[in-house]
Amino acid sequence: MTDTGSGLLATLRAELGPEAVLTDTDVTAAYARDRMPLAPSGTPLAVVLPSDVAGVQAVVRACADAGVPVVPRGAGSGLCGGANALDGCVVLVTTKLDRILEIDPANRLAVVEPGVVNLHLREAVAKHGLFYPPDPASYDWCSIGGNLATNAGGLCCVKYGVTTDSVLGLEVVLADGSLLKTGRRTVKGVAGYDLTKLFVGSEGTLGVITQATLALRPLPQAPGTLVAAFTGTADAGAAVSRIVGEGLVPSLMEIMDAATVRAVERHLGTDLGVGTGPGALLLCQSDAGGEAARHELAAIGQVCTDAGAALVHATADLAEGNLLMEARRAVHPAIESMGAHMTDDVCVPRTRIADLIDGCGRIGAEVGLQVVVNGHAGDGNMHPTVIYDAAAEGEFERARQAFDAICELGLALGGTVTGEHGVGKFKQDWLERELGPVGLRVHRQVKRALDPHGVFNPGSMFSLE
Template sequence: MTQVTAITTTWVRELQDALGPDSVLTDPDVTAAYARDQAMLVEAGLPAAVALPRSTEEVSAVLRLASRHGVPVVPRGAGSGLVGAANAVDGGITLVLTRMDAVLEVSAADRLAVVQPGVVNKTLRDAARGHGLFYPPDPASYDWCTLGGNLAMNSGGLCCVKYGVTADYVLGLEVVLADGRVLRTGRRTVKGVAGYDLTRLFVGSEGTLGVITEATLALRPAPQPPVTLVASFGTSAQTGQVVEQVVTSGLVPSMLEVMDRTCIRAVDDLMKADLDRDAAALLLAQSDSGGAVAAAEIAALTQLCEAAGADFVHSTDDPAEGDLLMTARRMALPALERLGSSLLLDDVAVPRSQVATFIDGCEGIAATAGLVIGVVGHAGDGNMHPTVVFDGGDPDQTTWAYAAFDAILELGLSLGGTITGEHGVGALKADWLEREIGPVSLSVHRAVKHALDPAGILNPGKVFRPVPGAGVAG
């Protein structure tokens, strides 16, 4: 037995003693299933152990052990992420939080819920609905992604234009630090400014600063049945005009989504939905303000579309028809998956005034690369999801795909945008972070990381690259 094997065996036994043998997986054939998230073609290691704790105390025990032995720890929820943020590290611990899945409290009087990280997003939404309340963040994977992952990545979704992202609903957290200490941040009150805003620090930190084991989340009154609009346009510029005028006119739809021609045709091929296949872009919008207010908002949006020269505009207050139209939007990614063996899904947010320019730029990048690139996104907040479709078994296509992916990020930055609006940085975009935030900001990131995780054991290699010789994660 080598020294390394002996050391690993020692800490694995300690882990089994702390959690119980049924909560620690070590068979490589089993642990391989926890090696990566949904991001394609992002490097992943093989964990030496997969730990499945059931309580904050057990998470604390895992991190105390890992800190003592210098073992890297990768926190993980359902694995729905798209940037490799939950990808395993060779020889490390993958800390899976799905067994901590209790909705501990829903308070109608305080409009809040207290949840563990393994609660599925939809489960909380359903629990809130039973109290006449609403948890707005709705990632595309809302029916299987977990809230711990949503918190770690600061996830968004289709409702962001009106309701914002996950961070806007986090009142307080319970977080286990790298050394096993348990930190509580925030409060249950609507207002509170005592001390630094540590809650916001941990939301979106991608598991690099601590492990979230409980969250107190704000809820909203349940929305009214929506009124839905669909409009098709001959040019992306017309679509961009409507997006700008929605903002300047003060309209706040609960959803405002866009699909380019590539996505329209892919979805129509999949769903046989009789979409306008010749349109350059399709806008989908909803208002959930209810009654006459919703009808007036959609009527005003209809006028904006018609004034911009829309080829077709249709609205409906029928929930079933509205759901069908929104399903077409949600099926964009599955539809694109049918066009090639591999996808690189991007997540670039640009100023809303630049949405049309960005869509046209992606079309130009697709032509240069000789690949299919479909663009779908949240037009209301400028968060676009260009998806590069290619044959992963073809080295030339793979090279062009990565070049196109980088060109899309560069385009987004050149338009005053960001490399990620809601998916996070993870491993996929770690080389791009400094290009966006600059060296001073990156040095502050590293200082915060070192202060909370001096040994660099938490999710190494994610968000930014390690400094050579600076420990496990830099």
Template structure:
């Protein structure tokens, strides 16, 4: 079967697009998730055209070979990892920004366009593409669409799904499907565009996207508020959102993360801080908004509130948040990054629950969160060479997801399901929800060849 597959693929691809070198194939066989099984792929294909993608899917369908679509492989849930005998379909070389339309405020792009490259391109027209995952300098738009990615600015500007107007998708049998629109309005038929956003390559292969753009925002001003308890920080978040403020950023770091950043960057943050809240505004009068939010933080128990006076000072204040994951990486050789989202009003309960889980499993778990969304990223730090500690890490990861569900939340706010959270998805959806989603999968991919073993 292997030789037949390679011969059939080669018949419709340029030589440089088909890779069978075992070392190169192995290097493409996983994303950045830990604790996920990785199979042995038959080949990597790196197409440059829609027709080449269609050829891959027709060949795979005819030979009953699984296909795993990939972007930059920066995902954290195992969604881009190989399964045995599969074709790894890397879309990185389909990386053109095809059109930027300042009148209709849309960009038309191929899936391999890097998020930061798109941001720079539209910025030259006085526009912005708001979704900004932390890996925005490496991750691709296609991967962002596949996982429904978020980012720091989502509290004001929303997530990827809100900016995808239309898609071109190659289906499992090689047919090309066009969904959505490029107009400001449009409600014709079922919203198939939203169906593909967040589907993690299990329903089709995105080969083109029409994306909504926004006018470039004003420079933002930020403040930092220190709290002696997570409860106080949680109360502040609730007060800020309930009062009608619209921050462009509202982030939180727990005490474990603050101390890790201190140890790495010597930033001089108080070691007694149990929660650090960062808020920013890009409004007409950001200084006034910061003053109002600072007062709310003090009323919630903040021991110190430090507002920035200009955008440069704001960037300095936000540097601690940007260093969070890098600092936690230094605590232990391995880490698992969770991604639970709860109602904003229950964020403090989540933080306190994670702290209790860390004590229960004798582990270091730091939490950084998009507080304005209730989306927390508990980071489990452990030694992967210590079998017992690695086992406790995995158990703590599951305990955090269980905690998130018990608080009325979801097992993933922006990282996706992949293989890492597949069993938990069934618990969140329930039997009827799972049955409906599997029915949709059966219609679009009746042979089950697209990214098998992921999500459902």
């Protein structure tokens, strides 16, 4: 270890206490990467777990003085390598900043620290008849800080938007250790640049979020659920387009191709009873309540029938609806059970969903690997996943070829290379292609203005060169 490293560790232990500075490599390895196993990662000098804002500031100042990079990290549920360690860095974990500081029912807002688990916040505000909408698939263990850093989406985006749509203000530790406060507590406010939205989705490259003021909504009523099975993806895509075009706004609209449905059935050991064959399954919910929900689902069901659905079933029974939702939430572990995989995250116009699914099928055939597709039909954010054998010669390379081809297809269809997972350390080249030279130049200028010495998460999203 260098003198710089030894001196930095001594400073960190003095500031945080020795128990909050982890250096055992068997321990730090657990913090070195997120859930994207293919993104590069390194061995950190240390993992630190401050328990308050002053501790975060002390870590940032000490690392800046020592010229050592800081990689902010939440619960580690990310899927783009954005929180992966660099060799010799300090991984700053925010999970101990886990307090819900305030719930204000009259103004429908909550003030929280970044380590609060998404589900815990939802449960806490529900006691006040309120609802925090962002709903990532990992909502039962992902942290609000990570959701903010990646601008996470989830299943309810079609009606309620992504994380940034629920953020009123932030507190952020900057590269010099100072504390920036952005935003407001009011419904409206246009004073100055919108720095709040700048930090949401910045993937830890501009600062460390230490507090968030979040907008809440009235708690929705228990949802009704509809499932529609299609023998062709074109029919499913046509149904999605018509649902949107007719102004119907379900609280959830998800799509799974037949391979995904079969994987979920195997994983759960159950028969969903939808028999999608070679086509797709559409899952919708309405939380409008009572007669309004029944009317909305009936209208959606009629659209699906008109589009050629082989089966349409709606239910107001909460237990039955929860069973179908359990199947949707089981998609990721079901796919994991199929073997090594690369999960993509492209978002296309909702009218091009069928084109994306069919295109992924062609890409899989071209490289000789299976590509399964599921995603959020309500906003066009799809998750094609390439399945491959990591031990078979050449399959990783072919899987990466398919992954890149899917990104290219997404852009060709008028979409984006990431809808909610982020860029991280896995899609830098694709971000550069999507942004173009001027867009990338502006990103670099913003980064240099806020982090001139490259303290925060260098190499993530884009390089400074």
